[in-house]
Amino acid sequence: MKVVFRADASLQIGSGHVMRCLTLAEALRAEGAECHFICREHLGHLLDLIRSKGFSAYGLSTADNSSDSGMPVRQAVELTHAHWLGATQLQDAKTCVPILEKIMPDWLIVDHYALDAQWQTSLQAFFTRLLVIDDLADRKHICDLLLDQNPGHAEQDYTALVPNDCRLMIGAQYALLRPEFARLRKQSLERRGSPKLQHILITMGGVDQANATGVTLQALKTCLLPASCRISVVMGLKAPYLAEVADAATNMPWPTEVLVNITDMGERMVSADIVIGAAGSTSWERCCLGVPTIMVILADNQKSGAEALLSSGSVELIEQVRDIPTRLPVAIRALSNEITLSELSENARRICDGLGVQRVIKRMSNTNG
Template identity: 55%
Template structure:
């Protein structure tokens, strides 16, 4: 019997960020562990991750970079997805180019993780795949998929009523979050070490791109906080982050030892070792929850607003707002000062976040696909 073939259509860019491709890589690795052959199709936007995909051992077909500043126009009165500009071209062009790859691979499953595409694109490439999995976070457009994953906290199956076919299985909520297996493996140890909380190791992780330089603003805010003398700060960034050089220069001026790490492959261990994370409300949120990491959370994009607010309502993170707001640094200082010497608050944040996700999502989803 031949191996299952799976093709992923997802992009990374300075505008889109890295989260879509990274969670697809997590699923691809889980599928490969069960014998599947996985192939990626990605545009060469500035900030793409094609080499990262290849380094992980997956084949990848590169589509031409989109037009800078591309602005799509609605067709015959039919509105396009809100994020259509992210594609960098019209959906018909993308469908044609994607179909050329699909026709040679002939996948059993196509996995689509792209806010710019909907049922029109999915229908156009349908002759070239057997089953379709859509990974979404927005519930704002129609799909013709067989399986849909929305891993956001507060999302319910009924949110996709009328947006997917009746036969489609909808997996909603962080219990299905795509996390690498090391997070589940380290969960028990991480939760155990937080029974006696302290604040000696702070981890700052604002995603692979961090377009608004939230990292730099957080570091400036920390300078005005009474952190313990023996505190250490670790900053994790992507190689494509536009503010990487400035953050490295700022790290040297910090009153506490501050390291800047790029494209690390031991994120789970770094999170386990930290006492507090200051991070974005993106897909990394579920990694922090799995490990019960107390978190101050920034909202860096519109699609992160719901995640941040839902985690805040659960007491699973303390919101510090959006770095484009004038009061961002002040809010960061205030929130940090609240928990700096409050062990109970750290325990509460850890306990509430650990209840959100346990790291089993990848296994569950691969079972659906097989």
């Protein structure tokens, strides 16, 4: 089976779309599939990482936005995230044609908020089946399968946006988590049997354009934490505030380490008593491991999922980065209570079991062309 992924990463987009596609690609490869990626070369792209995982990756130039093909420069409908693409949908499709024509994939998998049915229709001759990964339910698709791992959405949110025969996979039971999280789930849940507050893990995504990490470190200085507490910070190598955060870590009242581009996030989460982290795709990793979480919303598209987790009693929520200085001390006080820690862990573990990738691949296998 041949599979092509179309997803981007950048300082603006973040790394989550590409990372979850990589997770699915690695699982598909283990099943014998041949996987390829198409990504635009935005500042902060992850093409080198994709290639280091052994996948072929085709880079689209950020200067590739001319209209010499006669295609219109303006899109028929301006999508909310159209500026993420770096070209119009038709221009992007035009550059994808020779790649798809060469591979002729059995599955095209698209994880991009700036692409919709317009792009998909223009490329329909070059793939057999289409899987769309979405979180927004704000645009139309012509897909065979649609995956939205957001517990804040339901099937009816997509009824008018996909073909009648499209099969929907909605909810965190389909979350695309790496195998390590299912493997570590039992160990992590057993560890929550004696909750305490000794180790805090801060993870605001690979980019953290808003410097939520730096704001969090400053706010923690005002919190009542045990003298024996330690803090771990996880960041991406291309995070623009990495040097500033590393400097701030040396001035914390508690031992604070800054970890860059780690490959053992699951183990780091298992060892943490609480996580202060961004809403988004890592939310389901924390739920799988039952880690009590103080969640920070960093983008509008994270709101529905974050609010669903708040309603389920799975997180303490800070709705904006600017609220961290006032809201974090309150949340830390709440999590100093062992009962609250246990309740958050128990509710979180019910959200996601880490087996979503297998469910998605099973649906792909059962979908006829």
